[in-house]
Amino acid sequence: MTILYIFVSLTFSWIIGYQLISSLLGSTCLGTRMIRCAMAMGNGLAVTSIFLFIWLLASHGNPTFYPLAETIFAVVLLGIIIFKNRQNLKQSSNTETPDLPLQEEPIVRRKITRVFWAIFVMATTSITLLSFSIPHGKWDAWAIWNLRARFIYRAGTNWTTAFSERISFSHTDYPLLLPLSVVKGWLYAGFETLASPMMIGIVFSVAILLLLFGSVMTMRSSLAAIFAATTLISTPFFLEASASQYADIPLSFFFLASLIMTSLYSRKQKPGLLTLAGLNAGFSAWTKNEGLLFSAAITIFVIIMIVRRREKQPPVKTLANYIAGLVLALLPVICFKLLLAPANDLVREFSSSYLNPLLVLDRYKIIASYMFAVALSFGNWGSVFLGAFNPLAIMTAYALQVGIQFRPYENWLVPGVILVMLGGYFFAYLNSPHDLEWHLSTSCNRLFLQLWPAIIFAFFMLTAENNDRVSTQNERM
Amino acid sequence: MVALWAMYLNIPDKPLFDEMEGGIIEQYQQCLLPLRVFLPTMGIVGYASDVTGKNRKALFFQLAQYILAPVIIEDSTDYEVLIGNFTQQSSLEEFCRLHNVEITHTFPNGIYLMRNLR
Numbered sequence: 001m002t003i004l005y006i007f008v009s010l011t012f013s014w015i016i017g018y019q020l021i022s023s024l025l026g027s028t029c030l031g032t033r034m035i036r037c038a039m040a041m042g043n044g045l046a047v048t049s050i051f052l053f054i055w056l057l058a059s060h061g062n063p064t065f066y067p068l069a070e071t072i073f074a075v076v077l078l079g080i081i082i083f084k085n086r087q088n089l090k091q092s093s094n095t096e097t098p099d100l101p102l103q104e105e106p107i108v109r110r111k112i113t114r115v116f117w118a119i120f121v122m123a124t125t126s127i128t129l130l131s132f133s134i135p136h137g138k139w140d141a142w143a144i145w146n147l148r149a150r151f152i153y154r155a156g157t158n159w160t161t162a163f164s165e166r167i168s169f170s171h172t173d174y175p176l177l178l179p180l181s182v183v184k185g186w187l188y189a190g191f192e193t194l195a196s197p198m199m200i201g202i203v204f205s206v207a208i209l210l211l212l213f214g215s216v217m218t219m220r221s222s223l224a225a226i227f228a229a230t231t232l233i234s235t236p237f238f239l240e241a242s243a244s245q246y247a248d249i250p251l252s253f254f255f256l257a258s259l260i261m262t263s264l265y266s267r268k269q270k271p272g273l274l275t276l277a278g279l280n281a282g283f284s285a286w287t288k289n290e291g292l293l294f295s296a297a298i299t300i301f302v303i304i305m306i307v308r309r310r311e312k313q314p315p316v317k318t319l320a321n322y323i324a325g326l327v328l329a330l331l332p333v334i335c336f337k338l339l340l341a342p343a344n345d346l347v348r349e350f351s352s353s354y355l356n357p358l359l360v361l362d363r364y365k366i367i368a369s370y371m372f373a374v375a376l377s378f379g380n381w382g383s384v385f386l387g388a389f390n391p392l393a394i395m396t397a398y399a400l401q402v403g404i405q406f407r408p409y410e411n412w413l414v415p416g417v418i419l420v421m422l423g424g425y426f427f428a429y430l431n432s433p434h435d436l437e438w439h440l441s442t443s444c445n446r447l448f449l450q451l452w453p454a455i456i457f458a459f460f461m462l463t464a465e466n467n468d469r470v471s472t473q474n475e476r477m
Numbered sequence: 478m479v480a481l482w483a484m485y486l487n488i489p490d491k492p493l494f495d496e497m498e499g500g501i502i503e504q505y506q507q508c509l510l511p512l513r514v515f516l517p518t519m520g521i522v523g524y525a526s527d528v529t530g531k532n533r534k535a536l537f538f539q540l541a542q543y544i545l546a547p548v549i550i551e552d553s554t555d556y557e558v559l560i561g562n563f564t565q566q567s568s569l570e571e572f573c574r575l576h577n578v579e580i581t582h583t584f585p586n587g588i589y590l591m592r593n594l595r
Contacts, residue, residue, distance in 0.1 A: 136502045143539045147546060155547035158519055166521065166549050169539060 005189035012074035017044020019077045024272035034214030038207040046283040049180035061159035112222035130243035135194040137245030148179035173341040177287045204250045205242030215260045231391040235379040254284035256453040266409035275325035282329020297420040378445040405464035414458040508586045509544045521549045523556035527568040561589035
């Protein structure tokens with residue numbers, strides 16, 4: 001029965017997210033059903049966590065009627081969706097024409113999609129079984145995210161004690177998407193249940209898988225898409241982190257979603273895509289502090305893209321769509337940081353240190369060599385036949401087979417953002433007030449994991465489209 | 478095939494809910510939960526322990542906070558109410574003598590509720 005309450009809570013989030021995505025994408029094939037469903041899940045959870053945050057602020061921590069209010073809202077939205085769908089069915093002229101023509105014949109696509117669904121079910125089962133073995137999540141999950149959720153849920157009107165500096169080990173300045181999503185599940189269930197954080201971890205991981213497969217299939221081919229999906233789920237650390245309830249998985253979802261929306265915009269100039277890119281960048285900042293760096297990095301690249309494109313309308317007008325989404329999602333972050341959160345430990349301790357770590361050259365060497373080593377091993381591929389299944393080799397072989405083709409915008413923007421992020425992480429380590437080796441060993445692999453789905457997406461976007469099609473046809477023969 | 482193999486290797490071979498970290502949390506939760514009846518609903522309580530090892534000490538302290546939230550637990554003996562986690566009877570007695578602390582309730586697995594007499 002407990003699982004049903006959590007399922008209802010997630011379904012309502014999904015409905016709200018789906019309506020958001022549909023209203024921004026409109027009736028276009030740009031977002032295939034797979035992309036829309038995945039986007040709706042992540043965005044829905046982000047939106048409802050923001051709703052709950054506003055509710056808690058307005059009601060001084062009394063969330064008693066929140067589930068009722070959200071239920072009414074979701075049911076009304078569901079009614080609107082059903083009504084619109086019926087109207088669309090009646091209008092014969094409303095046959096959707098694809099903005100991006102799919103490359104293969106439907107029969108090949110159908111076959112590969114079937115293989116994907118089989119892998120999808122197995123991946124979900126694998127993550128679910130792993131989740132059962134660590135029901136509270138791993139150390140960071142219970143000590144940061146689930147602890148915060150317990151404070152907010154149990155403290156009632158004193159919910160702001162969750163951000164007390166006295167529990168600084170719990171990084172009380174971290175944003176609230178994950179804890180509030182967990183609390184929302186508990187509010188629906190009426191009690192604390194481990195099913196809530198477990199389900200959220202599972203949902204975000206499968207949403208990443210769907211999003212990656214759907215987007216590569218839309219923009220390249222189904223063969224490239226199945227390669228991308230298998231590369232991701234052949235990463236043992238991805239499966240482990242999904243079950244560990246780490247915030248790095250939701251964060252990587254929003255990184256990927258934002259980059260996909262930007263890439264889609266470079267192909268089809270639909271303002272809603274830019275708004276979604278901005279929204280998801282903002283949601284990443286609502287998930288974890290690294291999201292603030294990502295928001296800044298992608299904003300710079302989006303500005304460059306818009307200015308260089310020289311579209312019919314002025315760049316400022318186009319950029320306004322992106323900024324609107326970004327600002328909307330950043331508002332709760334700003335509100336949280338100004339009203340509730342204490343100073344970040346890295347910022348606080350760095351500003352109080354008298355020795356400038358930027359001047360210690362040894363640190364550059366240590367960080368660079370550690371990051372390079374982790375880049376090749378963070379996925380824990382070594383645990384499978386001494387790393388024989390490291391997907392980097394498979395990805396390289398695939399690229400050599402189909403060839404690499406650079407396209408304007410979509411091929412420099414995504415890798416550009418990833419490189420800036422890596423540079424930002426390097427700089428953060430450089431300034432770290434903690435013991436450097438400890439800091440690197442406890443976080444570096446997770447930083448790479450955050451970017452891993454985006455890296456896979458960027459890689460398959462580099463592969464040649466025409467050759468890709470040929471390789472699919474060869475496959476059929 | 479690679480994906481299937483990786484997934485197969487990730488399926489836990491231990492019984493469900495028996496993984497190391499989950500196991501410790503459940504076990505420790507059972508020890509600490511009876512304490513909640515004697516603690517204030519909000520506020521700060523102190524904490525003392527003889528657990529050695531930086532990581533192990535931090536683990537038990539943070540677990541206590543996770544289990545007993547929303548009461549804030551501070552690793553300090555400056556508070557009237559203290560939670561003790563002692564593995565050795567001798568170190569418990571020495572601690573009580575040194576800090577002028579009396580034990581008010583004893584729980585299984587070396588968990589104590591104590592009062593600061595200073």
